[in-house]
Amino acid sequence: MRRAHLIALPALLALLGMAQPAQADPRMDYMLHCSGCHRPDGSGAPHAGVPSLVGRMGYFARSAEGRDYLIRVPGTANSPLDHAATARVLNWMMDNFSPAERPAGYQPYTEAEVAEVRANWLSNAADVRMKLVAEMKQHGYPVD
Numbered sequence: 001m002r003r004a005h006l007i008a009l010p011a012l013l014a015l016l017g018m019a020q021p022a023q024a025d026p027r028m029d030y031m032l033h034c035s036g037c038h039r040p041d042g043s044g045a046p047h048a049g050v051p052s053l054v055g056r057m058g059y060f061a062r063s064a065e066g067r068d069y070l071i072r073v074p075g076t077a078n079s080p081l082d083h084a085a086t087a088r089v090l091n092w093m094m095d096n097f098s099p100a101e102r103p104a105g106y107q108p109y110t111e112a113e114v115a116e117v118r119a120n121w122l123s124n125a126a127d128v129r130m131k132l133v134a135e136m137k138q139h140g141y142p143v144d
Contacts, residue, residue, distance in 0.1 A: 024085050026092035033079050034089065042097040046144065051129075053093060058101025059141045061094065066132050068117050071109070073129075077121040084111040086118070101141075 031040060038044045042053035060066035070076065070090060081089060087109040094102060094109075122128055136143045 024088070026085070026088040027096075029081055029085055029089045030092060033081060034075065034093070037075065042093070051144070053097040055098055055101060056143050057094060058098035058103075058106075059136050059143050060132065061101075061106060062103045062139075062141075063132070063135070065128075066136075069122070069125075069128055069132055071114055071117040072120060072122045073125050074122065077118050083115040083118065087111050087114045090114070 037050045038053055042057075044050040044052040046052060057070070060070050071086070076086060076090070079086065090109045094106075133143050
């Protein structure tokens, strides 16, 4: 019996080494890491200071500073998700909550972009958001 285990063990280890982890589902990551505040449907809780993502998030992607803000905001920057998973979640959110508001030629977030921008997290997220919202309103975008 011991001999059979000694023969089977290397084969099992080889199979385990070939197994690739399944790519995480960005919807599930959103539900686990974002929906507690932004709600499953992205509607947020504006009365409690949690903005809706629906029909608004895409406007932030219309400027470099707004695009970066979505990565640097504390809920994103401090999430336990790695850079690749964070990029997938941001892209899923953009696709599902605000596709019509994205700029022409919109480029999805990448792992490299998230890694670079995320390192410079915001300590004044509310001030930056107010500035961005004021700029968007000057362009006639219906954000709050």
